[in-house]
Amino acid sequence: MNEARRRELLAIYRDGLLHNTLPFWLSHAVDQKHGGIITAVDRDGTIVDTDKGVWQQGRFAWLLGELFNQVEPRGEWLEIAQKTVAFLNQHGFDPTDGRMWFHLTREGRPIRKRRYAFSEAFAAIAYGELAQATGNDQLAAQARQLFLRFVQHKPEPKFTDVRPTREIGVPMITINIAQQLRDSIQLPEANAWIDRGIEAIRRYHVHDDIACILETVGADGQRLDHFDGRTLNPGHAIEGAWFIIREGQYRNDAELIQLGCRMLDWMWQRGWDQQHGGILYFIDVDGRPIQEYWHDMKFWWPQNETIIATLLAHAVTGDPKYEAWHREIHDWAYRHFADAEHGEWFGYLHRDGSLSSTLKGNLWKGPFHLPRMQLTCWQILESLFPTEE
Amino acid sequence: MNEARRRELLAIYRDGLLHNTLPFWLSHAVDQKHGGIITAVDRDGTIVDTDKGVWQQGRFAWLLGELFNQVEPRGEWLEIAQKTVAFLNQHGFDPTDGRMWFHLTREGRPIRKRRYAFSEAFAAIAYGELAQATGNDQLAAQARQLFLRFVQHKPEPKFTDVRPTREIGVPMITINIAQQLRDSIQLPEANAWIDRGIEAIRRYHVHDDIACILETVGADGQRLDHFDGRTLNPGHAIEGAWFIIREGQYRNDAELIQLGCRMLDWMWQRGWDQQHGGILYFIDVDGRPIQEYWHDMKFWWPQNETIIATLLAHAVTGDPKYEAWHREIHDWAYRHFADAEHGEWFGYLHRDGSLSSTLKGNLWKGPFHLPRMQLTCWQILESLFPTEE
Numbered sequence: 001m002n003e004a005r006r007r008e009l010l011a012i013y014r015d016g017l018l019h020n021t022l023p024f025w026l027s028h029a030v031d032q033k034h035g036g037i038i039t040a041v042d043r044d045g046t047i048v049d050t051d052k053g054v055w056q057q058g059r060f061a062w063l064l065g066e067l068f069n070q071v072e073p074r075g076e077w078l079e080i081a082q083k084t085v086a087f088l089n090q091h092g093f094d095p096t097d098g099r100m101w102f103h104l105t106r107e108g109r110p111i112r113k114r115r116y117a118f119s120e121a122f123a124a125i126a127y128g129e130l131a132q133a134t135g136n137d138q139l140a141a142q143a144r145q146l147f148l149r150f151v152q153h154k155p156e157p158k159f160t161d162v163r164p165t166r167e168i169g170v171p172m173i174t175i176n177i178a179q180q181l182r183d184s185i186q187l188p189e190a191n192a193w194i195d196r197g198i199e200a201i202r203r204y205h206v207h208d209d210i211a212c213i214l215e216t217v218g219a220d221g222q223r224l225d226h227f228d229g230r231t232l233n234p235g236h237a238i239e240g241a242w243f244i245i246r247e248g249q250y251r252n253d254a255e256l257i258q259l260g261c262r263m264l265d266w267m268w269q270r271g272w273d274q275q276h277g278g279i280l281y282f283i284d285v286d287g288r289p290i291q292e293y294w295h296d297m298k299f300w301w302p303q304n305e306t307i308i309a310t311l312l313a314h315a316v317t318g319d320p321k322y323e324a325w326h327r328e329i330h331d332w333a334y335r336h337f338a339d340a341e342h343g344e345w346f347g348y349l350h351r352d353g354s355l356s357s358t359l360k361g362n363l364w365k366g367p368f369h370l371p372r373m374q375l376t377c378w379q380i381l382e383s384l385f386p387t388e389e
Numbered sequence: 390m391n392e393a394r395r396r397e398l399l400a401i402y403r404d405g406l407l408h409n410t411l412p413f414w415l416s417h418a419v420d421q422k423h424g425g426i427i428t429a430v431d432r433d434g435t436i437v438d439t440d441k442g443v444w445q446q447g448r449f450a451w452l453l454g455e456l457f458n459q460v461e462p463r464g465e466w467l468e469i470a471q472k473t474v475a476f477l478n479q480h481g482f483d484p485t486d487g488r489m490w491f492h493l494t495r496e497g498r499p500i501r502k503r504r505y506a507f508s509e510a511f512a513a514i515a516y517g518e519l520a521q522a523t524g525n526d527q528l529a530a531q532a533r534q535l536f537l538r539f540v541q542h543k544p545e546p547k548f549t550d551v552r553p554t555r556e557i558g559v560p561m562i563t564i565n566i567a568q569q570l571r572d573s574i575q576l577p578e579a580n581a582w583i584d585r586g587i588e589a590i591r592r593y594h595v596h597d598d599i600a601c602i603l604e605t606v607g608a609d610g611q612r613l614d615h616f617d618g619r620t621l622n623p624g625h626a627i628e629g630a631w632f633i634i635r636e637g638q639y640r641n642d643a644e645l646i647q648l649g650c651r652m653l654d655w656m657w658q659r660g661w662d663q664q665h666g667g668i669l670y671f672i673d674v675d676g677r678p679i680q681e682y683w684h685d686m687k688f689w690w691p692q693n694e695t696i697i698a699t700l701l702a703h704a705v706t707g708d709p710k711y712e713a714w715h716r717e718i719h720d721w722a723y724r725h726f727a728d729a730e731h732g733e734w735f736g737y738l739h740r741d742g743s744l745s746s747t748l749k750g751n752l753w754k755g756p757f758h759l760p761r762m763q764l765t766c767w768q769i770l771e772s773l774f775p776t777e778e
Contacts, residue, residue, distance in 0.1 A: 042677065048616075051616075105551065105552070109549075109551045110549045112549065158501065160498075226439075226440055291429075293686060296745060356685060357682075358678050362616070
């Protein structure tokens with residue numbers, strides 16, 4: 001990547017984060033009264049539902065804490081992160097079993113708990129950043145406890161035991177959460193859990209014979225010739241790919257970097273929409289029809305994750321293929337998702353890039369994938385590319 | 390409606406049912422080995438997933454039984470319906486609690502049970518038709534027992550009790566299942582349950598002040614200013630409308646007919662896509678963005694239900710508005726959903742009518758809404774319109 005392009009991209013990501021994405025959420029979505037963030041906002045920031053997603057509280061506090069720790073110790077960021085964690089401490093946990101809720105009212109009354117413990121995972125990294133920012137040991141202990149609850153959680157089964165399955169989501173998120181907590185609180189178990197996560201993906205989900213990452217497999221990693229087993233989620237696999245490339249780069253482990261790049265290569269080939277551009281949401285491993293209705297839509301986050309993965313792969317390997325892919329996905333995504341009028345990105349487009357919804361957030365979309373992409377790509381461009389200076 | 394149009398439509402529905410829809414399923418989807426039907430088929434009838442939905446087993450056996458009882462006592466129809474009910478008897482029930490499963494393997498091993506008891510509802514009408522066809526009292530008793538299990542079922546809560554809600558689905562399906570069982574087995578409780586279903590819809594879901602049928606309301610019918618409470622499902626409300634118009638016609642009750650027509654009027658106004666045609670899947674009561682990703686897609690069944698509702702409303706009231714609406718939805722749906730090459734209808738289109746998926750069936754789509762529309766409209770055209778003879 002030449003220096004002009006590096007500087008151009010760096011400005012896009014850094015300034016986009018600090019002067020566009022972050023102000024969008026800070027000015028429209030922070031709940032001054034109860035703490036935390038209300039993410040269900042329309043394109044201009046108008047709140048359309050006051051309910052609060054617990055994932056988004058953790059993710060937002062993580063982002064502000066990470067910015068405080070990595071970018072600049074701004075008091076405003078720390079204060080809002082602390083109020084968000086205080087809201088979680090007060091309302092995020094079900095006292096009857098200690099588990100976290102998924103969906104709360106604005107005031108913090110519980111609406112829904114889910115089978116999985118991703119609320120705990122995203123809270124863990126928030127508590128971890130605040131522990132680092134403040135030196136508070138109790139927050140660090142809470143972060144570790146939340147992490148262990150996440151990785152040790154056995155979800156209530158949705159299905160009988162007739163056809164047991166494995167999903168890539170849990171090992172993948174485990175890797176990322178452990179990486180974050182290794183940085184923020186020097187989590188002692190981090191490397192062991194990262195190893196386990198990578199091993200689970202390699203053993204069960206990486207299928208060399210068909211050059212594919214399978215999202216859902218049988219208990220021993222076998223292919224399941226049913227809708228669920230054939231449905232690929234390329235953006236998800238590519239997100240996992242960059243977690244592994246980053247681990248390879250951190251450990252200086254060429255084999256891990258190769259694994260992550262192989263995952264990226266395969267899923268780019270399958271997931272990139274040759275006709276319209278962008279990463280498709282779901283595709284069938286054999287090209288058969290998909291059961292999920294939104295299979296051919298373009299969501300914001302698979303594009304965010306692919307922008308990170310291609311830039312990181314280029315930085316780490318120097319392979320010009322990844323620079324070309326990065327340019328393709330970056331340009332397509334910014335052209336279609338970025339809202340020039342009100343800032344931030346739209347979340348939901350049709351296959352051809354036309355708008356499906358004006359929502360900027362809901363229980364699933366909030367200040368996470370886009371600002372994480374902006375921050376991560378800024379950091380990659382600053383630290384991993386040789387400069388002329 | 391003039392006689393030429395009546396005859397033209399009658400041929401489309403009758404011949405479509407007998408020479409297109411029914412042969413599609415009978416030739417591709419009947420499981421000769423294990424009994425029942427495999428509905429996950431691609432556009433040419435190729436099976437893409439061998440798993441079986443329990444809803445679809447009941448609906449298919451109901452259809453064949455209804456055809457046997459109403460159209461012609463063909464031995465083939467009865468035999469396949471009986472094999473399907475035998476499959477349900479053998480594999481459809483969880484012996485530990487007596488409840489029905491939702492999703493089975495081809496051989497009948499259980500994969501999933503759901504919170505709601507719609508499997509029981511659709512099985513009830515299947516057993517009812519077979520009881521009528523064979524005079525078997527035990528089947529009639531089973532049909533009644535399944536109906537009572539459905540209406541008395543208290544689903545496990547998905548949410549806490551902080552914001553209790555009511556959905557229109559249960560009272561609506563109750564009306565239709567009770568109507569079917571009144572015809573097939575003279576269910577003694579039918580009228581009482583139909584009254585309760587209509588009363589629940591009228592009291593909680595019909596909101597005159599905003600001319601709207603709300604899909605999800607608070608426990609006392611109040612509007613909930615959150616995504617769920619604002620999300621309208623016009624096809625569903627229109628399906629409920631024709632169940633009520635039919636009841637009004639059966640009872641010769643002008644007030645019920647007016648109620649159903651009002652529901653149809655309001656939800657046609659809200660759900661008909663002025664830009665592309667067809668009935669939209671979800672719309673927001675206030676025109677705000679919807680959380681469900683497929684909100685602006687066109688599914689087959691809202692079109693089927695609207696074709697029935699508009700034709701029935703025209704037959705019962707003589708209002709030419711309904712004939713015009715029927716022509717609009719009939720023409721749009723046949724132009725976009727019917728598969729001229731392989732028969733049956735596609736299930737999932739984008740908003741503009743372009744194809745999203747080639748699937749002809751899955752756990753949710755099978756031989757039900759389309760053939761029920763064809764049969765019901767055929768019957769309406771034969772019995773409810775004055776002819777020149």
